[in-house]
Amino acid sequence: MTTRHAPAVHRIVILGAGYAGMAAAVQLGARVGRRTGVEVTLVNARRRFTERLRLHLTATRQYVAELDIPELLGGTGVRFVRGWVTAVDADTHRVRIDDHRTLEYDTLVYGLGSVADTGAVPGADEHAYTLSGVDDAVALAGRLARLGSGTVVVAGSGLTGVESAAEIAEQYPGLRVLLLGRDAPGATMRPRAAAYLRAALTRLGVEVRSGVTMAKVLPDAVELADGSTVDADVVLWAGGTRVPPLAAAAGLAVDGHDRIVTDATLRSVSHDDVYAVGDAAAVRQPYGTMHGTCQGGMPTGVHAALSVVRTLDGRRPKAFRFGYYHTPVSVGRHDGVVQFTHPDGTPRHLVLTGRLAARYKEAVTASPWSTYRRMRAMPGTGAIWPRGGRFTRRGAR
Ligand SMILES: Cc1cc2nc3c(=O)[nH]c(=O)nc-3n(C[C@H](O)[C@H](O)[C@H](O)COP(=O)(O)OP(=O)(O)OC[C@H]3O[C@@H](n4cnc5c(N)ncnc54)[C@H](O)[C@@H]3O)c2cc1C
Numbered sequence: 377m378t379t380r381h382a383p384a385v386h387r388i389v390i391l392g393a394g395y396a397g398m399a400a401a402v403q404l405g406a407r408v409g410r411r412t413g414v415e416v417t418l419v420n421a422r423r424r425f426t427e428r429l430r431l432h433l434t435a436t437r438q439y440v441a442e443l444d445i446p447e448l449l450g451g452t453g454v455r456f457v458r459g460w461v462t463a464v465d466a467d468t469h470r471v472r473i474d475d476h477r478t479l480e481y482d483t484l485v486y487g488l489g490s491v492a493d494t495g496a497v498p499g500a501d502e503h504a505y506t507l508s509g510v511d512d513a514v515a516l517a518g519r520l521a522r523l524g525s526g527t528v529v530v531a532g533s534g535l536t537g538v539e540s541a542a543e544i545a546e547q548y549p550g551l552r553v554l555l556l557g558r559d560a561p562g563a564t565m566r567p568r569a570a571a572y573l574r575a576a577l578t579r580l581g582v583e584v585r586s587g588v589t590m591a592k593v594l595p596d597a598v599e600l601a602d603g604s605t606v607d608a609d610v611v612l613w614a615g616g617t618r619v620p621p622l623a624a625a626a627g628l629a630v631d632g633h634d635r636i637v638t639d640a641t642l643r644s645v646s647h648d649d650v651y652a653v654g655d656a657a658a659v660r661q662p663y664g665t666m667h668g669t670c671q672g673g674m675p676t677g678v679h680a681a682l683s684v685v686r687t688l689d690g691r692r693p694k695a696f697r698f699g700y701y702h703t704p705v706s707v708g709r710h711d712g713v714v715q716f717t718h719p720d721g722t723p724r725h726l727v728l729t730g731r732l733a734a735r736y737k738e739a740v741t742a743s744p745w746s747t748y749r750r751m752r753a754m755p756g757t758g759a760i761w762p763r764g765g766r767f768t769r770r771g772a773r
Pocket residue numbers: 391392393394395396397419420421422426428429430431432459460461462487488489490507508509536539653654655656668669670671672673704
């Protein structure tokens with residue numbers, strides 16, 4: 377057994393500057409970034425912040441983010457390292473970057489997010505486009521712009537599939553856009569909201585085929601489980617997300633989806649110097665394990681940072697509590713549906729539709745960067761989010 381001596385400087389390394397990792401970095405920067413004896417480092421593949429919520433807009437040539445991460449962190453004392461994390465050694469507390477650089481940590485905040493699950497069916501990896509990152513969205517944008525006419529199949533009728541199909545149909549009315557999936561669009565919404573969503577997609581010319589299971593992606597078609605094929609010039613794979621196996625390979629305890637299993641304070645249950653945030657974390661609440669959203673991801677980043685600070689100060693970290701409050705969906709640039717929800721994600725009666733819903737969604741999508749700026753100056757404002765009331769009290773179902 378080896379004994380670790382407390383180092384003179386406590387090195388906090390945050391992996392991933394997505395919605396959750398950025399929230400953690402800004403909070404830690406604002407609270408301890410310039411404290412003597414503390415060093416905070418943020419590692420990310422790109423210098424620019426990837427607004428994943430807008431990647432379907434990037435894919436239709438409507439938007440490319442120009443948000444500079446080191447610029448936002450200016451003055452906080454957080455060091456930014458641009459690079460690709462290739463491995464984490466959770467026993468020796470080392471992170472390998474681009475295969476040749478190594479960073480050592482005393483506390484790790486893991487927020488490397490998720491990607492489109494192209495492993496779900498054969499051929500998706502080779503033949504389908506995704507919205508996993510900016511480069512993938514830009515590649516799709518180039519293909520759509522060159523296409524002129526033909527069929528685009530959006531494979532997967534979850535909210536990413538719905539929003540993407542709508543954007544493509546609105547921007548390229550000459551293309552046939554087909555949305556395929558097991559569930560009807562808006563399946564988790566109230567019938568009124570789902571009906572509005574369906575009608576809005578139809579108005580844009582999106583053809584919807586529900587109740588189908590995709591079995592394979594071919595170079596020019598999608599094969600369904602019943603053996604039939606749907607011809608496609610372009611396939612966008614929106615059939616769910618997966619977490620890359622880096623955390624599992626590091627020996628951290630993960631769930632069946634390779635997400636790091638955390639305790640109530642967002643600390644890894646297997647390694648108490650590792651915190652997990654965002655899509656890469658399996659965060660339990662009394663109503664179940666949280667699903668990957670920006671809505672819940674940013675609070676996990678803030679809370680993990682607060683847990684780290686409390687631990688540094690010799691205080692006990694608090695339990696994380698979160699309740700969902702909305703599911704906002706855009707349908708092109710001028711239409712949308714907002715389904716308000718109970719804290720466990722089930723739909724309430726309250727629904728917003730039309731232009732107002734589109735404006736609501738845009739305001740939500742634009743808010744993270746201004747939230748980070750505000751948190752940098754007033755970190756306490758970042759700790760305001762719905763705690764879920766009776767749905768998340770200990771002992772709740
Ligand atoms: C088109 C689309 C629309 C969406 N709309 C919504 C919505 O309306 N509302 C909502 O709540 N959620 C939405 N989501 C889901 C939301 O984007 C994710 O839940 C959210 O991005 C998760 O945040 P995160 O910080 O965990 O990960 P991410 O935002 O994915 O960030 C991970 C970061 O880590 C970096 N990274 C990953 N691997 C490495 C590596 N090995 N080395 C270095 N850097 C690495 C990435 O480049 C990225 O910067 C949408 C997703 C998509 C694709």
